[in-house]
Amino acid sequence: MTVNAPAKPPTAPPAPKQKRVRGIEGARAWQAFWLLLPTLIAIALVAGFPLYRTIFFSVQEANLTTPGQATYVGLQNFWFTTAEGIGLGFLQDPQWWQAVRNTLTFTVVSVFLETVFGMIVALVVNSAFRGRAFLRTAMLVPWAIPTVVSAQMWAYMYNDSFGLIGQGVLGGQALLADPSSAIWALIAVDVWKTTSFMALLILAGLQSLPGDMYEAADMDGASKWTQFWRLTLPLLRPALLVALVFRSLDALRVFDIMYVMLGANDAASTSMTGYARQQLIDNQLLGVGSAVSVAIFIIIMAIVVAYVTAFRVKFD
Amino acid sequence: MNLKRTNPSLFYLQRTLFYVLVIVIAAYLLFPFFWAVLTSFRRATDLFLPPLQFIGAPTTIDNYIQVFGNPSFRRGLLYSLIVAVGAVAVSLLFGSFAAYALGRFRFRGKQFIMYVILAVSVFPQIAVLGGLFTLITRFGLFDNPLGLMVSYLIFTIPFTVWVLTSFVRDIPGELEEAALVDGASPLQTLFRVLFPVMMPALVTTGLLAFINAWNEYLFALTFMSTNRTVPVVIANYSGASQYDQPWGPIMAASIVVTIPLITLVLIFQRNIVSGLTAGAVKG
Numbered sequence: 001m002t003v004n005a006p007a008k009p010p011t012a013p014p015a016p017k018q019k020r021v022r023g024i025e026g027a028r029a030w031q032a033f034w035l036l037l038p039t040l041i042a043i044a045l046v047a048g049f050p051l052y053r054t055i056f057f058s059v060q061e062a063n064l065t066t067p068g069q070a071t072y073v074g075l076q077n078f079w080f081t082t083a084e085g086i087g088l089g090f091l092q093d094p095q096w097w098q099a100v101r102n103t104l105t106f107t108v109v110s111v112f113l114e115t116v117f118g119m120i121v122a123l124v125v126n127s128a129f130r131g132r133a134f135l136r137t138a139m140l141v142p143w144a145i146p147t148v149v150s151a152q153m154w155a156y157m158y159n160d161s162f163g164l165i166g167q168g169v170l171g172g173q174a175l176l177a178d179p180s181s182a183i184w185a186l187i188a189v190d191v192w193k194t195t196s197f198m199a200l201l202i203l204a205g206l207q208s209l210p211g212d213m214y215e216a217a218d219m220d221g222a223s224k225w226t227q228f229w230r231l232t233l234p235l236l237r238p239a240l241l242v243a244l245v246f247r248s249l250d251a252l253r254v255f256d257i258m259y260v261m262l263g264a265n266d267a268a269s270t271s272m273t274g275y276a277r278q279q280l281i282d283n284q285l286l287g288v289g290s291a292v293s294v295a296i297f298i299i300i301m302a303i304v305v306a307y308v309t310a311f312r313v314k315f316d
Numbered sequence: 317m318n319l320k321r322t323n324p325s326l327f328y329l330q331r332t333l334f335y336v337l338v339i340v341i342a343a344y345l346l347f348p349f350f351w352a353v354l355t356s357f358r359r360a361t362d363l364f365l366p367p368l369q370f371i372g373a374p375t376t377i378d379n380y381i382q383v384f385g386n387p388s389f390r391r392g393l394l395y396s397l398i399v400a401v402g403a404v405a406v407s408l409l410f411g412s413f414a415a416y417a418l419g420r421f422r423f424r425g426k427q428f429i430m431y432v433i434l435a436v437s438v439f440p441q442i443a444v445l446g447g448l449f450t451l452i453t454r455f456g457l458f459d460n461p462l463g464l465m466v467s468y469l470i471f472t473i474p475f476t477v478w479v480l481t482s483f484v485r486d487i488p489g490e491l492e493e494a495a496l497v498d499g500a501s502p503l504q505t506l507f508r509v510l511f512p513v514m515m516p517a518l519v520t521t522g523l524l525a526f527i528n529a530w531n532e533y534l535f536a537l538t539f540m541s542t543n544r545t546v547p548v549v550i551a552n553y554s555g556a557s558q559y560d561q562p563w564g565p566i567m568a569a570s571i572v573v574t575i576p577l578i579t580l581v582l583i584f585q586r587n588i589v590s591g592l593t594a595g596a597v598k599g
Contacts, residue, residue, distance in 0.1 A: 028421050031502045035417035036429065038410040039473060046470040047436045050447030057446055067450045121341055124334075135338060137582060138345050144581040145349065146531040148547035149570040153352045156563050162363045164351060192348065197592075204593040246438075253440040256533040260551045273442045273534070280446050281538055290446045297443035304438050 051297070057290035064284040077291035090279065090292050095268060099275040102183055106271070107251035110190045114247060115240070117191065118198025123228075125199070126206045143196040151260035154189045158261075176261055183270065186257055194250075198243055205239030206232070238311075245307050252300055272296050349574075356380070356567040363563060379568035389569055392549035398461050399536075399545060400529035403468035404522050411476030412518065416506050418477070419484030420492060430481075437474035441534050444470065452539055459541045467535045472525040479524070479591055483517035484510070520591040523584055527577055546573050 058077055062070035073080075080089040090096045125136050142150065160166040160174040175185045209232065217227045258267035258274050264282060267274030276296060280289025319327040354371065355363070362373040383389055414433075418426060448467055457463025487510065495505040511518070536545040544552070550573065553566045581588060 025422070029423035032417040032421035032423045032426075035413040035421075035502065035506075039414035039433075039477060040429075042406075042410055042469050042473050043432070043436055046448070046467060046473075047439060047444060050444035050451060051439075053447030053450060054443055054445075057450075064446070064449065120337075124337060124341060129334065129338065131338060135342055137585065138342050140581050140585065140588070141349055141578060142345055144527070144577045145574050146547055146577070148531070148533055148551050149352075149574055150348070152550060152553075152566055152570055153348050156355065156567065157348065157351065159561070159563070162563055164367060168367055192344070196345065200589055200592055204589060249438050253442065255442070256547075259533070259537075273440065276442045277445065277534070277538070281449070286446055286450070293440075293443045293446060296440050300438065300440050301435070304435070 054290045054293050054297075057286050058294045059291075060287045062286040062290075064280065064286045064289075067286055070287070073287065077287045078295075090275075090288055090295075096272075096275055096292070098269045099272050102179075102270045103252060103254065103272045105183060106187055106190070106254060107248055110187045110194075111244065111247050111251055113187070113191045114195050114198045115244060117195040118202050118243075121195060121199035122202035122206055125203055139196045139199055141196075142193050143200070145193070147193065147256040148260055150189060150193050151257050154185075154192075155261045158185055179266065179269070182262060182266070186261065186270070189257055189261070190251065190254070194247065198247065201239060201243040202236065205236045208239075209235050241307075241311060245303075249300060249303065252303075253296070272299075352567045353571055355563060356571050358564060360562070360564050379564040380572070382565050383568045383572060386565075388544065389546070389549050389553075392544050392546035393573075395461050395464075395540075395543050396530055396546040399465045399468065400526050402461075402465040403472045403529045404525045406465075407469060407472035407476040407525055408518055408522050411473060411480050411521070412506065412511070412514065414477045415480030415484045416502070416510060418481045419487075420489075433474045433477050436470065437478060439470065441470065445534070445538060448535075449538060458539060459543050461540075461543060464535060464539050464545070467539060468529045468532060471532075472529055475528070476521050476525055479521045480514070480517060483514060483521075487513055516587060517591075520584060520587040523580055524588065524591050527581075530573075530577065 057067070057070060059072060059074055060070035061073045061076070076089055078089050079091045081087050081092070121139060125132060125139065145153075155176070157163045158166045158175045160170075160172045160177075166173060166175055176182045213231055213235075214227060217231060222230070253273055254271050255267075255273040255277070258271040259277075262270060264274075264278060268278040269275070272292070273296065276289055276292040279285045279292055283289070319330070356379050357375045357377065358370065358373055359376050359378065362370060365373055417423075418430065452458050452463045452467070455463070457466070491509050491513065492505055495509045500508065531547060532545075533547050533551070536548050537551075540548070546569075550566065550569050553562065553569060
């Protein structure tokens with residue numbers, strides 16, 4: 001080694017070395033591209049292109065069975081008033097606004113309750129007691145049950161002639177028949193089903209909290225109550241925010257519960273997705289249905305973007 | 317511990333209240349499911365009985381016999397299985413390629429691709445329903461499990477890519493570097509070196525994606541007319557007349573569909589929690 005060293009030309013090594021590094025990086029980039037290609041094609045096929053079609057049809061007057069005969073109508077699917085003063089376009093349809101109101105009520109109330117209940121369940125499961133393993137297991141059951149199944153289970157319990165709640169507790173009151181009570185009945189189903197999910201995420205957050213902080217707080221004589229508000233909650237904030245956003249987005253696009261428990265017609269005035277599907281599939285109005293879909297898409301994406309920028313979520 | 321000595325009565329009161337809370341939580345989480353199981357074993361004529369008599373009423377497996385005798389339910393199980401397994405298999409294959417690239421390679425545009433995948437995973441399915449419907453009918457895939465399977469990639473692929481990427485990042489780099497030094501190609505490295513290490517992650521991710529695909533309702537309702545998947549069959553389950561809801565068989569069918577999921581979830585408990593948090597918390 002020492003013998004050969006002086007023989008090397010002093011200027012030669014840097015050039016090939018640099019070129020070689022770029023070559024490896026270039027090759028790696030190509031390899032990454034090929035590895036990503038199947039996924040990118042699949043996403044373009046099932047998300048990109050259909051989304052483009054939806055946006056395209058939102059400004060067309062089109063029928064679902066004959067999409068080829070679509071004609072451009074601008075924003076008339078959204079807002080259009082005829083010469084006789086009849087308001088067309090879904091933004092002038094009171095049913096749409098009813099669906100929006102109901103979806104927002106559903107989202108805000110159910111996500112709030114899930115967070116509170118999920119926090120309670122997570123705090124209980126996080127403390128040491130006999131039967132902890134059992135409760136941890138029980139927690140997974142509602143989450144593992146398919147949404148359609150939980151909808152049917154609860155529809156049965158709400159039933160006014162058979163149901164434990166509808167007949168047993170309320171004495172034959174048809175909870176789901178009246179829109180003003182139906183929304184609360186639906187919230188109860190969603191809270192039951194997804195409290196577990198919240199609890200799981202919060203539990204994961206709790207378990208990553210440093211234990212020595214609590215020891216220090218104990219030494220200082222802080223009560224459990226103070227420890228919860230001053231230590232647990234602030235430290236849990238990031239995990240909690242992520243869980244909140246994921247649950248909110250899920251609740252905003254809710255469909256199954258409404259459709260199964262209320263039927264197609266009432267679902268259309270109870271959830272935005274139900275309304276969109278009714279216009280699109282049942283009424284075959286490809287143009288109007290697509291316009292509604294675009295509106296829902298914009299609402300949800302706006303919330304995501306607001307969240308990502310507000311909390312500076314980063315991907316390396 | 318301190319409280320136990322200084323104020324035993326308060327200590328035991330606290331403890332009792334805590335266990336009351338535990339029982340309330342367990343009852344809240346499990347009771348609806350327990351009630352559905354119970355109903356599935358009761359005769360149609362006993363459904364009217366008041367709760368205590370209902371619990372004590374004779375047990376029967378008639379509802380299960382009826383459900384399995386129903387051809388559309390049996391077909392539903394088959395189609396659900398085909399569609400969910402197909403979507404998960406494709407997603408795991410494509411997803412592990414993509415996760416390897418995103419977790420291990422440095423290249424321009426990576427962050428943009430991560431954003432696109434995250435955006436798709438929060439996609440409202442309704443936003444593509446019309447577009448997908450026209451595509452599926454154009455290619456003659458309406459009422460065809462293949463069409464449904466492909467449409468499920470919209471939520472299984474972003475999910476698997478996202479979760480697997482976070483797993484790939486946690487694998488020590490030396491393993492892959494050793495393979496690179498030995499001259500292995502990226503695919504060889506992935507299949508020979510990373511796959512064995514990733515096996516638990518693949519199982520967890522596959523299971524979670526399978527649950528999502530098995531439960532999906534909106535696409536299944538819209539893209540299939542006679543070859544319905546099992547959630548749609550259960551939602552549409554009807555009796556002799558339109559107003560007669562056969563609750564016994566509906567509950568039996570619901571239990572049949574749920575038991576495999578609950579079994580899988582209980583077996584893979586620990587992995588599922590890590591899979592869920594990898595998928596959600598790192599978002």
